[in-house]
Amino acid sequence: MADLSTSYMGLPLINPLIASSSPLTGNLDDARRLEDAGAAAIILPSLFEEELLQDQQQMHEFMDHQAIGHGEADSFLPPSSDYKSHLDHYLETIATIKAAIDIPVIGSLNGVSLAGWLEHGADLQQAGCDALELNIYYVPANPEETGSDVESRYLQILENLCAQFTLPIGIKISHSFSSIAHFVRQLERAGAKGTALFNRFYQPDIDLSSLQVTPKIQLSNSIESLERIRWIALLRAHVQMDLAATGGFHDANDVIKAVLAGADAVYLCSSLLQHGIQRLPEILSDISDWMHVHEYESIAQLKGSVCQKHAIEPAAYERANYLKTLKSYQRSDNN
Amino acid sequence: MDYQLCTHCGKCAFVCPHGVIRSKAFPAELAAHAPAGFEHVPIKGKDYPEGMHISYQVSAEDCTGCTLCVDICPIRDKSQANYKAINMAPLEPVRAAHQANWTFFLQLPDYDRQQLKLKTIKGSMLGQPLFEFSGACSGCGETPYIKLATQLFGDRMLVANATGCSSIYGGNLPTTPWAKNQQGRGPAWNNSLFEDNAEFGLGMRLAIDKQQQFASELLIQLKESLDTELVDALLHADQADEAGIHQQRLRVNELQHALQQLSEPLARRLETIADSLCKRSVWIIGGDGWAYDIGFGGLDHVLASGKDVNILVLDTEVYSNTGGQTSKATPRGAVAKFSAAGKDTAKKDLARIAMDYEHVYVAHVAYGSKDVQTLHAFIEAESFQGPSLIIAYAPCIAHGVDLKNNHKQQQLAVESGHWPLFRFDPRLAAEGKNPLHLDSKPPSIPYREFVQSETRFSMLWRAHPERAEEILQQSQQEVRERFYRYQQLAALSWEEEEHTVPHTESEEGKHHG
Ligand SMILES: Cc1cc2nc3c(=O)[nH]c(=O)nc-3n(C[C@H](O)[C@H](O)[C@H](O)COP(=O)(O)O)c2cc1C
Numbered sequence: 001m002a003d004l005s006t007s008y009m010g011l012p013l014i015n016p017l018i019a020s021s022s023p024l025t026g027n028l029d030d031a032r033r034l035e036d037a038g039a040a041a042i043i044l045p046s047l048f049e050e051e052l053l054q055d056q057q058q059m060h061e062f063m064d065h066q067a068i069g070h071g072e073a074d075s076f077l078p079p080s081s082d083y084k085s086h087l088d089h090y091l092e093t094i095a096t097i098k099a100a101i102d103i104p105v106i107g108s109l110n111g112v113s114l115a116g117w118l119e120h121g122a123d124l125q126q127a128g129c130d131a132l133e134l135n136i137y138y139v140p141a142n143p144e145e146t147g148s149d150v151e152s153r154y155l156q157i158l159e160n161l162c163a164q165f166t167l168p169i170g171i172k173i174s175h176s177f178s179s180i181a182h183f184v185r186q187l188e189r190a191g192a193k194g195t196a197l198f199n200r201f202y203q204p205d206i207d208l209s210s211l212q213v214t215p216k217i218q219l220s221n222s223i224e225s226l227e228r229i230r231w232i233a234l235l236r237a238h239v240q241m242d243l244a245a246t247g248g249f250h251d252a253n254d255v256i257k258a259v260l261a262g263a264d265a266v267y268l269c270s271s272l273l274q275h276g277i278q279r280l281p282e283i284l285s286d287i288s289d290w291m292h293v294h295e296y297e298s299i300a301q302l303k304g305s306v307c308q309k310h311a312i313e314p315a316a317y318e319r320a321n322y323l324k325t326l327k328s329y330q331r332s333d334n335n
Numbered sequence: 336m337d338y339q340l341c342t343h344c345g346k347c348a349f350v351c352p353h354g355v356i357r358s359k360a361f362p363a364e365l366a367a368h369a370p371a372g373f374e375h376v377p378i379k380g381k382d383y384p385e386g387m388h389i390s391y392q393v394s395a396e397d398c399t400g401c402t403l404c405v406d407i408c409p410i411r412d413k414s415q416a417n418y419k420a421i422n423m424a425p426l427e428p429v430r431a432a433h434q435a436n437w438t439f440f441l442q443l444p445d446y447d448r449q450q451l452k453l454k455t456i457k458g459s460m461l462g463q464p465l466f467e468f469s470g471a472c473s474g475c476g477e478t479p480y481i482k483l484a485t486q487l488f489g490d491r492m493l494v495a496n497a498t499g500c501s502s503i504y505g506g507n508l509p510t511t512p513w514a515k516n517q518q519g520r521g522p523a524w525n526n527s528l529f530e531d532n533a534e535f536g537l538g539m540r541l542a543i544d545k546q547q548q549f550a551s552e553l554l555i556q557l558k559e560s561l562d563t564e565l566v567d568a569l570l571h572a573d574q575a576d577e578a579g580i581h582q583q584r585l586r587v588n589e590l591q592h593a594l595q596q597l598s599e600p601l602a603r604r605l606e607t608i609a610d611s612l613c614k615r616s617v618w619i620i621g622g623d624g625w626a627y628d629i630g631f632g633g634l635d636h637v638l639a640s641g642k643d644v645n646i647l648v649l650d651t652e653v654y655s656n657t658g659g660q661t662s663k664a665t666p667r668g669a670v671a672k673f674s675a676a677g678k679d680t681a682k683k684d685l686a687r688i689a690m691d692y693e694h695v696y697v698a699h700v701a702y703g704s705k706d707v708q709t710l711h712a713f714i715e716a717e718s719f720q721g722p723s724l725i726i727a728y729a730p731c732i733a734h735g736v737d738l739k740n741n742h743k744q745q746q747l748a749v750e751s752g753h754w755p756l757f758r759f760d761p762r763l764a765a766e767g768k769n770p771l772h773l774d775s776k777p778p779s780i781p782y783r784e785f786v787q788s789e790t791r792f793s794m795l796w797r798a799h800p801e802r803a804e805e806i807l808q809q810s811q812q813e814v815r816e817r818f819y820r821y822q823q824l825a826a827l828s829w830e831e832e833e834h835t836v837p838h839t840e841s842e843e844g845k846h847h848g
């Protein structure tokens with residue numbers, strides 16, 4: 001039996017498969033099932049500061065807006081003291097999940113203000129999370145904001161959090177950075193213990209009958225994993241920190257490729273939402289089978305063996321290869 | 336307003352909770368001296384004579400900014416999706432111009448009611464709202480129903496108003512939203528106690544009937560001194576439509592003139608009540624706290640009486656005016672005062688109770704979901720010569736929703752099966768047809784989608800999430816079953832079968848013995 005153990009953000013993991021932030025990781029039943037199915041860690045659904053603010057404002061609006069001393073009706077809903085805020089509920093869920101499972105539980109946070117990142121980071125640390133992932137879920141649509149403005153804001157947040165907290169802090173980034181290699185190295189310097197590449201954004205879609213623009217959840221497919229694999233391969237030799245691959249990992253082949261490229265861990269989300277939690281043990285057993293057939297003893301052995309530095313043809317990971325790829329493309333009608 | 340885009344559908348005027356948007360159709364030449372910015376265009380559609388123009392006007396200073404008119408407008412600009420035939424704009428830059436237009440608009444004549452195509456939204460919205468600029472919350476889900484009733488029947492309405500929101504926004508004296516038209520006619524309004532509004536309205540009906548009966552008796556006694564043709568026409572007038580009512584009003588005028596010439600004391604008495612020979616429309620209006628709950632005994636009595644009254648229940652599913660207490664209309668799972676852990680029994684099905692009488696016209700409506708069904712229900716209810724009950728779904732701030740989503744909440748209520756739309760017309764049964772007609776489709780979205788969009792339900796998940804899930808399952812089951820039961824009722828054959836009365840033993844014995 002091959003040794004599948006690895007680590008991410010410095011946390012020892014029994015294998016490379018982490019259940020990525022999604023509704024699946026936000027409740028006790030599924031968290032238990034994920035552990036039983038072999039997940040090495042779970043990352044909770046992100047706590048969105050914006051959502052908390054909205055929640056507070058909405059509760060205030062609906063509960064207290066009538067409290068203006070109107071003689072007959074100064075409220076419409078029973079007093080709010082019994083009701084849990086979104087934050088209360090979130091923190092309670094972490095505590096119950098943490099008490100019920102043994103694998104690492106990683107908190108995930110998306111802030112708006114520096115104060116918010118710090119305040120809620122502290123909440124998550126206190127609730128017992130083993131590590132914290134910063135989810136940079138931000139669409140830089142402001143034409144006045146430069147790329148370095150965006151980058152330095154995140155670096156500043158990261159530095160502040162790392163200075164303040166003892167738990168390991170990782171970051172999940174999107175691919176919308178102009179110099180990913182440079183940025184990831186700066187993240188490491190700012191104190192990140194791990195970087196996950198790349199988050200996927202919900203894509204707004206246009207409803208052709210109402211012309212409304214509505215956010216749509218599109219699950220990923222395996223093709224998307226290639227971009228992640230490439231970047232992990234390119235980055236592997238340039239950073240010491242742990243790297244995780246997220247986006248498009250659906251089967252054992254996808255996962256093995258990521259590890260060969262240098263990933264310490266691979267997140268699963270769409271594949272579990274699509275096929276159910278039972279997908280996880282299937283992938284694990286397929287990985288073991290592949291390692292057995294190809295005579296690998298451990299993940300540690302194969303990890304990074306095909307990163308850019310160790311690849312048979314290192315340039316294949318870079319753009320120089322573009323022309324060759326095009327030439328190798330055959331039109332199906334020419335077959 | 337963009338008249339290049341506007342199709343004159345009238346939906347914006349229909350939904351405006353504050354009676355702020357109006358339309359008038361008038362001969363184009365009347366606008367010759369209109370203020371420069373006054374817009375009017377030839378009216379679309381073949382129902383209107385050549386040369387008629389239409390103008391939509393907004394009393395900008397009375398607009399509460401609820402945005403519901405823009406929300407309902409179905410017409411978008413082809414090259415700019417967020418630009419509609421009607422759009423919100425900051426008040427200040429347009430205030431003066433709008434004021435001038437509004438003043439000019441008000442003095443234009445109203446369209447001849449006899450020519451109004453009341454069964455269309457566009458036509459009914461040419462009727463003047465005689466309920467305007469009330470103090471109801473911005474975006475209120477109740478007031479469009481009241482406004483509609485006044486556009487259709489306001490010139491002959493008597494209103495008994497139960498205490499509640501509608502009596503507060505309907506009567507924050509010394510001002511009143513109840514208005515009169517250019518002929519000086521308008522609803523006569525009175526506010527009863529909370530618990531006796533149905534009886535209060537029934538009293539109005541009985542008094543009118545008595546006056547009419549007495550006027551008819553006096554007419555007969557005075558027949559010799561009057562034009563007998565006029566007397567017969569007055570006594571047997573058909574007032575089923577606007578034209579019939581108009582003719583009767585002319586006859587009553589004629590009668591009044593004739594009575595002035597007579598010296599008999601009976602003529603003096605008839606003069607005071609001759610008006611009662613014109614059709615009156617009695618409306619009993621109130622909220623669910625009154626109708627389902629505290630005033631239910633009286634309501635039931637009035638339904639059973641068989642008298643010609645129109646009952647409009649503005650169903651917010653909670654005591655709104657007193658601050659959100661549970662009523663028997665409160666749905667299962669809603670958090671309200673006295674049901675802080677979510678109401679654990681189902682909403683009373685008032686419509687079914689009323690339908691059981693079989694002589695009551697019943698309609699279940701939600702204008703934000705199907706405006707035409709609401710319109711037709713009002714017209715049918717009023718024309719039915721017996722008790723009519725319209726139960727109208729009314730989004731309210733007590734639901735914990737932003738009322739700019741008023742229409743969306745109504746659509747969710749209907750699509751989830753929470754609020755099925757139907758009409759039950761006893762006249763159809765008399766024709767051998769099934770009296771129940773379903774106007775909405777079977778539930779097409781999960782009940783969860785509806786409840787999670789309203790704080791009154793969703794807050795239960797914050798306090799007692801397991802209980803909330805349990806209740807949700809029950810409610811989901813309930814709405815499905817209720818729709819199915821209504822569907823079965825609506826599908827029953829109403830043809831009377833040949834019944835052969837079986838001979839009893841004793842009859843046979845008698846025959847042979
Ligand atoms: C329904 C859904 C909810 C998600 N919620 C979160 C979240 O709260 N925080 C986060 O960092 N990522 C979130 N993600 C992103 C996933 O964790 C993951 O990084 C991304 O979907 C790419 O991986 P995949 O191809 O395996 O789905 C969500 C994804 C989905 C589909």
Ligand code: SF4
Nearest residue numbers: 351398399401402404
């Ligand atoms: S914004 Fe609201 S109040 Fe103003 S005109 Fe439109 S519907 Fe009426």
Ligand code: SF4
Nearest residue numbers: 341342344345347408
């Ligand atoms: S809803 Fe739109 S299209 Fe219809 S009358 Fe109003 S502005 Fe015109």
